Amino acid sequence: MALFLCVAVVALLALAYTAAPGWLWTIFGAMLLAEFTRASGFHAAMLAVDALFVLVAIVLLAPPLRRVLITRHALAWYRRILPPMSQTEREAIDAGTVWWDGDLFTGKPDWKKLLASPAPRLTPEEQSFLDNEAEELCAMTSEWESTQIHQDISPQAWQFIKDNGFLGMIIPREYGGRGFSAYMHSQVIQKLSTRASALAVSVMVPNSLGPAELLLNYGTDAQKNHYLPRLAKGLEIPCFGLTNPHAGSDAAAIPDHGIVCRGMWEGREVLGMRVTWEKRYITLGPVATLLGLAFRLYDPDHLLSGVYENAHGGREDIGITCALVPTHTPGVNIGRRHFPLNAVFQNGPNWGKDVFMPLDWIIGGPHMAGQGWRMLMECLAAGRSISLPSSSTGVTKLAARATGAYARVRNQFKTPIGKFEGIEEPLARIGGHLYMMDAARRTTAAAVDMGEKPSVLSAIVKYHLTERGRSTVNDAMDILGGKGICLGPNNFMGRAYQQIPIAITVEGANILTRSLIIFGQGAIRCHPWVLREMAAVREADPVRAEVLFDAALFGHIRFSLSMVARAFVLGVFNGNFLPSPVGGPVKRHYQHLTRLSTDFAMLADFCMLFMGGDLKRREKMSARLGDILSLLYLCSCALKRWHDDGSPEEDRPLLDWSIRSALFDARRAIDGLLANFPSPFVAWLLWNLVYPFGRPFHHPSDDLGHRVARLLLEPSATRDRLTEGMYLPKSAEEPIAVLEAALTAAIQTEAIERKIRAAHKAGTLKAGAEIGHDAGAEAEAAVATGVISAAEAGALARFAQLRDEVIRVDHFPPDFGLSESLQADPKRAAA
Ligand SMILES: Cc1cc2nc3c(=O)[nH]c(=O)nc-3n(C[C@H](O)[C@H](O)[C@H](O)COP(=O)(O)OP(=O)(O)OC[C@H]3O[C@@H](n4cnc5c(N)ncnc54)[C@H](O)[C@@H]3O)c2cc1C
Secondary structure: OHHHHHHHHHHHHHHHHOOOOHHHHHHHHHHHHHHHHHHOOOOHHHHHHHHHHHHHHHHHHOHHHHHHHHHHHHHHHHHHHOOOOOHHHHHHHHOOEOOHHHHHHHOOOOHHHHHHOOOOOOOHHHHHHHHOHHHHHHHOOOHHHHHHHHOOOOHHHHHHHHHOOHHHOOOOHHHOOOOOOHHHHHHHHHHHHOOOHHHHHHHHHHHOOOHHHHHHHHOOHHHHHHHHHHHHOOOOOEEEEOOEOOEOOOHHHOOOEEEEEEEEEOOEEEEEEEEEEEEEEEEOHHHOOEEEEEEEEEOOOOOOOOOOOOOHHHOOEEEEEEEEEEOOOOOOEEOOOOOOOOOOOOEEEEEEEEEEEEHHHEOOOHHHOOOHHHHHHHHHHHHHHHHHHHHHHHHHHHHHHHHHHHHHHOEEOOEEHHHOHHHHHHHHHHHHHHHHHHHHHHHHHHHHHOOOOEHHHHHHHHHHHHHHHHHHHHHHHHHHOHHHHOOOOOOOOHHHHHHHHHHHHOOOOHHHHHHHHHHHHHHHHOOOOHHHHHHHHHOOOHHHHHHHHHHHHHHHHHHHHHHHHHHHHHHHOOOOOOOOOOOOOOHHHHHHHHHHHHHHHHHHHHHHHHHHHHHHOOHHHHHHHHHHHHHHHHHHHHHHHHHHOOOOHHHHHHHHHHHHHHHHHHHHHHHHHHHOOOOHHHHHHHHHHHOEOEOOOOOOOHHHHHHHHHHHOOOOHHHHHHOOOOOOOOOOOOHHHHHHHHHHHHHHHHHHHHHHHHHHHHOOOOOOOOOOOOHHHHHHHHHHOOOOOHHHHHHHHHHHHHHHHHHOOOOOOOOOOHHHHHHHOHHHHHO
């Protein structure tokens, strides 16, 4: 009997694991019961159980009966627990596409599909633009000059941007734009952000969600033909105004409004709208010539009814509407400037009261009135996938390259600080995070180029890349010490440190994105069954609703059972038998991630089952589930990058560190989820399913961290790959160029310094002339005693000079040069 029970349990697990169809379960159940009935000697109680089984089997296997007896009631219950959804929430959920995020929700991602997706590539023309125009633009700008002298990018840089099509990178060539790929767009933003944030932002905004993107997707031919060539050439500077003082994160609640009315326009009476708005924080607003404006349109007199084909059903509240408003329109007020954390890109408020404008100004024409929110949500994915992920990765590349070099050049306690274990820790974080960030940036841009509008993935990269950017800049500041704190042209990190909260706040503030968006939207869009269940609930025809819901419900049940069985089996075997698209040591990463994906799918289902609509309010739980989904995505990107790069063994410490660290974070998210699960008993059950033999996934070891840190401390192909695409100034006087030279010199002179130290130890060199004490005298003494050659002494002197330059910080007159700048600008002095 024991053997029979064991076989039965294994068979049960196998049926669940493989999501077997109902009839197979029935056959198995019948065999099981037959054996129990025989063993019981055909006991009456057992025969009653058999009869019950037959009844249940008939109900389950006969769809019409099943629908009446089970599905109908389940549907009513589902309708009750489903949280109410506003039109704007529905439009946000419906927007965009599902790609690899869908695979991660299945619990068994198809790795071969991911690896087979095209690696991002630039065309020769794009590469040339990056190597020439983008390079030249970087060379004519600097962070210090823009933040301290121009309070903007310089007029020459602005002109160069307009003349060279930087503002029209996403506009197709037929309209005079550059027609670049999403990946190229990302490469440009990344490069500019390694030079000056105002440069990156000023180029990023017109190429992100705003007039050009909206026109391309929804504009009428007349609007496209008029505006796109002008935007491409920089004849129009666009901005987009959504945020109102009373509606920031809850942007759909903007009180800005337009009333449909008749009015005079260019000498004749036309149907138009009187728009009142107050916008703030609008990037490029103070210099914009074309204002994209979002407001809620009302038609109280039903003037649109009968006039246009789609008369909006005679509704008074037409909905959020987007229009293009030339800023010279009478009544448009462009305010002064906000001062966003020393980032100095143009940003400010604008407003208008009862400004009359024709209906033709609505993007897409009058029949697109009320479609604004859908338009914004649909277009958000592309811009959010590119802008901030690229600029955050750029800043992290700068931090990795420059801080790594600094840590090698800067000595304390007669040792390069980068060799202290304490400094290795932040260096390892910088290197590991950067590897994964760049992987996610590249993979997501490539997905956009494949035609995806990845709404959930774009939220993931927006949140996680800006957060990792913030952590990296903090780490870099700690490593740099006072050098990072004293601002000036020689400080390559201080401004980035000041500016980093901007990336956290814009395009969906990070706390909101993590707590509400990533899992909230992911669970509905990416889950294999939830969207189908919701579609069934929305179905008006009750019979069809039952049929649809029946298929979705039983598919969902089979899926959930499969995830439970898989989580347990994969936990017992630690995923060891799982297939992997590659062999060797990297295989374990694939196996761990498949296991985590299964655990995630199971936990997500249990959370939805036990918390239902309440999950929307339980943001901490939703955030943890979002973290697991996000970390699965980031790890997938790291593996894809490793594959696309040709699996270079030298880069493996970066891959290993980034994946182990992410798996460890995912485990902590699971711990938090289970510790706060509403039912302690179910939490205990889940714990034992996920961790049958204790918790897996540990923090990267010290040794691995050491190997990652070392990669930042010396020039190598790996370091170049890690910081690929950043701007490396050609002029030898530039702080980054000096750092690069000093790093090379530090490595070249290490052997010479070792000779001198050995001579000291051996007593060949006189005491008192120690390295760092009086290096010049010591080198002379070393040459005189034949310890080193004159050429080697020259190399030491050159390194000493470079190191002095590297550690130098800027200083200013007592008034920080204000009087000097007033003298140079008499108009300002007079004011
Ligand atoms: C420099 C800069 C440039 C900008 N550029 C533009 C632009 O060009 N066009 C434009 O229209 N707007 C722009 N914005 C506005 C930007 O999109 C908003 O700042 C952003 O939406 C956040 O709104 P808020 O600042 O009013 O913060 P609030 O909405 O007041 O949020 C404050 C905090 O509460 C959190 N929060 C809010 N709701 C929730 C929730 N449900 N759950 C958990 N946490 C929540 C947020 O995450 C945030 O941490 C810009 C802002 C800045 C600072």
